[in-house]
Amino acid sequence: MNTADKGMSLQVPGQPKARYNSLYSDDEMLDDEDSTPWQNGELSSLQGSVYLPKTGKLATAAKEDSSQLSAVIRMGWLDKNPPQGALYYQRRWVKLDVDYLRYFDNDKEVYSKGIISTAFITDVNRVGELKFEVATSNRTFIFRAESEVERDLWMDALEGCTGGRHQRYTMNSGLTLAPDHQGYLELKGLRSKLYTVVASDKVFLYKNIDDYRIGVGITSIDMNVGNVKDSDRRSFDLTTPYRIFSFIAESEQLKEQWVDAMRNAIDEALSNSEVADRIWAEPSNSFCADCGAPKPEWAAINLCVVVCKRCAGEHRGLGPSISKVRSLKMDRKVWTEELMQLFLLLGNERVNSFWAANVPPSEALTPSSCSEDRRRFITNKYRQGKYRKYHPLYGNQKELNSALCINVQCSDVLETLSLIFCGADVNCSTGMASWPSALSLANAHSQPLQAELISHNLNTELPSDLDGAMETKHYLPSPCVSHNGFLFKTASMARAITERKAREEFSRRWCMLNDGTFSYYESDKNSNPNGTLKASEIVCLAVDPPEKHGYDNTFELYSESERLYLFGTDDPDSHKEWVKSIAKSFIPASAEPLLRLGFERIGRLKCKDGLNLQTSKVGWFALVGSTLHAYLENNQGEEIHLRKLNELSIQQDNEVLVLVERGRTLYIEGERKLDFAGWCGAIQTAAGSGGDTLSQQQLTETDIPVIVHSCIGYITQCGLTSEGIYRKSGVNSRVAGLCERFRQDARSVRLREGEHQVDDVSNTLKRFFRELEEGLFTLEDARAWLSIAAIQDESMKISQYQLLLNRLPRVNKATLQALINHLYCVQRFSELNQMNLHNLAIVFGPTLFQTDGKDYTAGRAIEDLIQHYTLIFEVDEQQLKKQLEEITVIIQVREKLNTKFPSTEPGGHFICTVYLEEKKDTAEQHVKIPGSMTAAELTCEVLDRRNIAVKDKEYWSCWEVSDKEEMERPLHYQERVLPILHSFGTDSHLLIKKHLAMEAMIVYLTSKVDVSKHGMMKFREERSILGLGLSSGSFHDRYFILNSNSLRMYKEVRSNRPERDWPVKNLRVYLGIKKKLRPPTCWGLTVVYESKKQERQERQQWYLCCDTQSEMREWYATFLSIQYDGNVWPQDGLQQTRVSRVLPDTRHGNVSLIPLRGSENEMRNSVAAFSQDPLALFRDVR
């Protein structure tokens, strides 16, 4: 017996003495100086009891032990570090699977000397030559490989098992198996007891409980080969084909428990392997469908693939709507006979003929692929369907559906799979009354496997065929571009380059672009590249401005795996050539015109636009100056003029760049962080004003600088009656400040009366023109314009001006026309503002021609332009007349308001259209809204006008109704109306109608002891930009707790920490959810949260959906009650809220909603106060 053992143990050269196989790890033997059994002469007794005689058959048995081999990622000989105090490395056979790193005396052993749970490995590091260390929280193991290559392979494999999972899927951890039974057991012959754990289908042995807690054990015993035999009193034997473990429990009673627990583990192991054994009977199922690892124990039951544990983790990451992951061993219940039959009939190989019909060899996985690669591959394969075999009917929904309905009647399940994942709708109507669905049709035709397949895919999210042609194009092999030469390269980076890279940081490299791969070598003599980058992995190429880094000409390459490579050269021609070649290698033919541009940045980005916000597509972009060129669909090139955008913002935690143009909005998504950040920066810079000439400004759609447009608009609204407008000077510091703000980002400047003074704004406009580089009339032609002023003959003069006008660049011409039009209007009201033609010309002549003003030539030219405005600019007289009429109305209304209640009513007014009961012309009321008016007052006012008496239990309220958003909100009776009006969009209106649910809400609230509520609701989020929703997923169940402080959202009832926490008092809750979002029920609430973070207004919007109407009312009532401290309705009825006050005559004609924003201080203050704290206003009313 001992001889047999000795024969098995391996004598490591240089080892001082032969060592016997033991159940103790090396550490234990030498750590515990004198307590190890070997040193106490108990070796033989231990061996006698623990070790079975080894027969020749054992070695082969070990190899066939499926459970041990199942998920081995890597195995081989390594030298393990000497335990403390010892000098010699010990040669060990080491095996790694996803859950454990084990080491054995030799490769024939079944039971390890040591087992380390990978879940507890905190770090894997290279240490010294050929060595690496595996660290757990309080023990470090050092291994030495035979070569650097070996060492690196081990490192990679270990990192794959630890790093990837730690960051993302802790569910992979083997130790999450809850122990079924645990405690100390004596192993016959060993003096100290072992901490023994029975978990699922395994028994683990640890030296003590502390080791158990840190995941470092001796060995594990697979119970599928075990047998438990009761011996006498406290002892029992666990026999396996390889060893007998003779245990002694602490009492007879405990022995019974141990025996039971171990027998259960055997049962479990046997039944566990039952499903797996059957599924693996189809040979291709015994290898992972994604990476090829042997004995895969998991399956995606809707996709019909059997996968290994590591791939299953990535499948889970896709979410159950894409992949429903189940274990072959643990989820026995789902494995119905039909499902097993389905898996046997299909099998990984046949299924992959669909799913993996077109996998580029470079993208294929191997059992040792890292988590990152797995994630990418599995996402590509199942979420995007990138490698699938397209069904001939692909894209033709109707035919796909009918093909599905026909096919489910036969036994070809692979065809059904192909139809489903190419877009056939499993929920489509068959058109047959008795079998309305594909599922019922399959059942009716006795096709249980078809039914099984369909039933697992009733709610599956289909691979998004988002980019159709673009996507397939993108993955075509790159065009054959080749180029080579020396370049200087810095180390690649995972972060953006923020600092200048000095020459010393670059190293000379021989670079080659060939066969769609870019490689760099130590020198042109080397044949092994230092690094390679496939052209298909390049997502962006950015050309730096000259002299940004130590080398004059540099460019950056961004890879799909978020690396950034910087290359440089002193030779501008070589630089150009490289940029051209590299761009050509990764830009698809469909976006080929981009290559002809002198781009600063080129690459691909994911984006969505207004037409289809549901799916994003791949777009190819190139940035040239302030123009973004884009190829979003096949062959449809378009240009986005960044300086003309209405809005440019980064939303959703820096993940979406929103570009709002006239008539359309483009959302660029940050698919990867690194290149996206680069694009955002470049686009933002390009969208800002680029310089001091006219065409470099941010422009409106009509090619007028935003600054000019804003100032003219403001003066027209607020300054036409201001005496000496344009002549009086503003406050210099304020004018300079405004100029600067416009220069930084003109689009973001909002001119508001009260906040900005008329004279400051008028002088800002003047200063802009005076300092304009090259002037409004251009350097070349300014003199010519001036010379015309001297011409006597009127008609000749006019035609000369027209000639010059048509020579102006587009932007100059549009700007000049807008300005002269404005000045024309100003002088038409000179009775009010004292600025006649001549006065304006005196001011604007020298300003526009940038002269010193010593003579009147410039003034005369401007006088001509204003005087002959309609002729020179060929203005439509009718149009002009209409414009002047509008201005007259503005002036009249302003006068009326300013003079009629100048002192008696200090509050601001706003004329507003309010509807009674429904929005239609005949129900329209025009009401002047003083700053102090509450919702109750407005309601009474309207009811009074219509002589409607309020009856008992009638809850008339004023509602804020948003037409487009399909939601409404009853204003609280004490809420002030004016701030609400100011927060309105144009698609909202006020409506007076009864609040039918109020009675029920009051009843509910009085029944409650404390005001709070908790329960499940369906949640969906949206951050809204200009009312255009960004769809972000669908509705999900969440658990909510609403109390006096906050609304908290939890992932589930048992979660400890809320996912979100909002202060209730800053929320505005609307009834209803827009239908576009497809809320699961019609009882939804839209919640708006507005906060002011560092000057920037942030608005979030999300949706809560309840199962019943009464649920929704209860939530709403609770919100209301908390926000108004229980005061939801006036105690004595609505009429009593009316304060006695003299209501001015507020009946105006149809002059509604003329933008008089902010004309009174109080209104402004109230608006400001509102945005600070929406409820402050209501509090002081009480």
Ligand SMILES: [Zn+2]
């Ligand atoms: Zn796999």
